[in-house]
Amino acid sequence: MxxxxxxxxxxxxxxxxxxxxxxxxxxxxxxxxxxxxxxxxxxxxxxxxxxxxxxxxxxxxxxxxxxxxxxxxxxxxxxxxxxxxxxxxxxxxxxxxxxxxxxxxxxxxxxxxxxxxxxxxxxxxxxxxxxxxxxxxxxxxxxxxxxxxxxxxxxxxxxxxxxxxxxxGMMSHELRTPLNVILGYVDILSTDLRSLVNEERREMFDAIVRGGERLKKLVDDIMDISQIEADQMKLYMQPIEADDLVKNCVNEIVIPARNKSLDIIEKYHGDKTHIKVDRLRFPQALGNILQNAVKYTNKGSINITTEVENNIYTITVKDTGKGIKKDFLPFIFALFRQEDEGYKRKYEGAGLGLYVSQRLFTSMGGKIDVDSDEGRGTEFVLSFPASTEKVLIVEEEKPELPDVKRHEEVKKEVERKQTVLVLEDNPANVDYIQFLLRKLQVDYVTAASGKDALECLEENSVDGMLIDISLATGMSGVEFLERVKTQDRFKNIPKIAVTAHAMKGQREEFIKTGFDDYLPKPFKLKDLRELLARTLKGYS
The missing domain is CATH 3.40.50.2300 (Response regulator)
Incomplete structure (x- = not known):
């Protein structure tokens, strides 16, 4: 090409x-x-x-x-x-x-x-x-x-x-960066102060979390659209037991449905029928359909049925909600389209979910049909060929990472407080990462540019490096990595990519570049704790 x-x-x-x-x-x-x-x-x-x-x-x-x-x-x-x-x-x-x-x-x-x-x-x-x-x-x-x-x-x-x-092109970085601070601080506050605050404040915390998670989903949908439009969506297809996959998706709407007093009625085919799909993308696509059923149904039920006929596995999702006008049905899977638009919109949303679902289903070899009428509910029918391939349980392939010593071996080493270099040019993110490291009892030195970071390493001994990829001035995080990874004194020090470049497949790209691990924004305290536990020698 x-x-x-x-x-x-x-x-x-x-x-x-x-x-x-x-x-x-x-x-x-x-x-x-x-x-x-x-x-x-x-x-x-x-x-x-x-x-x-x-x-x-x-x-x-x-x-x-x-x-x-x-x-x-x-x-x-x-x-x-x-x-x-x-x-x-x-x-x-x-x-x-x-x-x-x-x-x-x-x-x-x-x-x-x-x-x-x-x-x-x-x-x-x-x-x-x-x-x-x-x-x-x-x-x-x-x-x-x-x-x-x-x-x-x-x-x-x-x-x-x-x-x-x-x-x-602008959405991922512009939203993920503030999201990292918003969701991170909320996670800390809700964990440490929940028992001390009153009910009204707890409700505020919950609202902040919901808003942040909603923005994160918007970013994820938009990034999926960019991959779909560029024909760069990577799918990892494998035969999976269909009914179990659908049941797991339905479990995700049980609580939201219960909160609206909606009944969930399930009827499964029962045989061990398998379909060949991406085990992460299929739940995402079906989840959008199920979440819409809850969103647009105020009373009644949501019925989920699976059947197998002529070697075709079919999933039917039927609700008793508001339904869709007949003249809008041709646009139901169109990008950025919603039945209620303008100032009189009754329901929130960007009009992305059904478009993403339809493109994902068809990319996985499936078919999606919809039938509805205003005031009479909506019925989605999803069809997939039953898989005849031998089913293997295979863990998702991951790039090799450096060996991490067993806890028993680590305990034998001289105990001391760990120190990490934080290379990050966004002041709010610097404050947030420093706060997390203090919570985790890890010392830190910070730098806002690759040049400052190199000078910092001349004056300080560190056990790990948290490296932002996109820096406003001077060298990028990848260029900084190239400068340090060839030096013997840094050879065994973990170098972590911390970045808002969080689309599927980018983790593997950063590992191939030479990073030892990858921490996508937004991240929380437990994410950083788990990262340090598997990469820093002597930290647990």
Missing amino acids: VKEKIMVVEDNRPVAEFIQDTLRSSGYDVSDIVSSGEEAVKKAEQLSPDLVLMDIILEGKMDGIEASKQIRDRFNIPVIYLTGHAEENLLQRAKITEPFGYILKPFEGKELHTTIKMAIYKHKKDNELKKRMLELQDSRTAMLNVLEDVTEAREALEKSDRLKNVFI
Whole structure:
């Protein structure tokens, strides 16, 4: 597969190298790095890159805006602006050049990857439309059809792809970072103070937890959508006993249903029928269906039935809730769509769950149908081929981690308080991690940049390193790892990736890079305790 070629125009060398590393890790080919507008125009003509990442403020007489105008007019190459400036006059000048996107510094690698992907896709579609318009210009009727296609394509692109993908690219980091502090502090407070506070305060704590968990689910759904849209969703398919899998999913709605005085009526096929699915993604998809049944049913029951006929395993979820209007049924699995929209919405939600469920079911070889009428409840029918493969109980494959000594062996070593390096540039997260480490009776030294961390290691002896991946200045967490992992004195010190890059498969990527373990944000006290227990020598 041919990699897209990206040219980077950036006069700050460390920033340019960070962009280059990020692009290469995302599968792009960096054709060149240049630092001036004049050189950018010259190289664009010579190299014909697929896209140019252009800093607005550059050394030399020609700034990024003028260079972008020439590159667009002369070579028809899309440009994305990189800038740390948001002055109105600059933005107005930049707008005239019709860029394919803006990225404000500092930025995340995921945001960069998503914006580039959207820009290349949009440029490709624009070129296809222009080509079609030229080919059909002699036919008035055909031209009108093309113009209609152009209008629809642009409206769809502006309404869906551009806004959605930019939103997706920024969402993970922007929400996971504050979530780490919110959920973490709430966990500490609810554990230590629950017995001391009054009922009203306990209810407030519970509301904060629910709100935080709801935001986390939103982030997870959005990250799933980004993987689905990019055809990057990885599924680990294996034969699993179907009824047991469904029962476990139903157990998750027992308490919410009971709180609304709803009956749950279950009728299972009973045979040991197996279906070949992803054991984590299937409960997620079915869980969305079941949670909606509880959400939209105020009285009555939720019926779950499983059957096997003609080697097809069927799950039926039928509720006695509000139902769905017939004219909305065609849009039930559409992204960002809800029956009640606007200011008069009666139910919360982003309109993501059913879209994710439908795409997951079909990706696993299943089929989902829905029937409903307003005021008469809703029925979802899920169908999967019964699996004929031999069933194996296999633990999920995990990258090898360094051996951890048995507790009995550790006790023989000299007991002392452990010290860890905390490399993190977000002040709130620094405070939170320090608080947790004090609770766990672990000493710490902190640094806000890779350079400061290296200096800190010269002055302090540490037993472990907690390394944030995305740092605003200087080297990234991965670059810091490259600097320390080759030094003999740090060889046996655990190096932990602490990051908001928490999509499925990223743990394995960080382990392959050389990290010894991985702690995704948001995390709680028990998560950090378990991490230290399995990685720090002498800690238990």
